[in-house]
Amino acid sequence: MLNDLINENTVRTNVNAKDWEDAIRIGGNLLKKSGIIGQEYIDAMIQSVKDIGPYIVLAPGIAMPHANPRFGVKGLGMSLITLNTPVYFGNKDNDPVSIVICLSATKNNDHLKELSELVKVLGNDSNVQQIKSATTIKAILDIFSNVN
Secondary structure: HHHHHHOOOEEEEEEEOOHHHHHHHHHHHHHHHHHOOOOHHHHHHHHHHHHOOOOOOEEOOOOOOOOOOOEOOOOOOEEEEEEEEEEEOOOOOOOOEEEEEEOOOOOOOOOHHHHHHHHHHHHHHHHHHHHOOOOOOHHHHHHHHHOO
């Protein structure tokens, strides 16, 4: 379930990131510290954007970096950071980004239930605004605890 992934160890608010690469590193490091990924996966998420472009900016202000599981994924994981100052990934439709959700999965489809729950949260404009303006981890966890 999404509540198992989005927790006090994988959420940070009001993060200072100098650019999109730094934002991915910060979000990735939360997963790395939790033992879910290795450094190789963080590097792969960044390289994926460099190679393919900013396709990970899925909606206005929201990016979901991810990469192929073969790059050091040890389990299903998700981190969420909010940025003090939004950063530009190069997506003309959805930049700048202020919410970065790093995703890791061991298989291509083992995260579909959690993604479905995430879409429920992020599909609600009120939730997105609350996440963006949250000043505490608890405030973000409370939003996710209401997912059915």
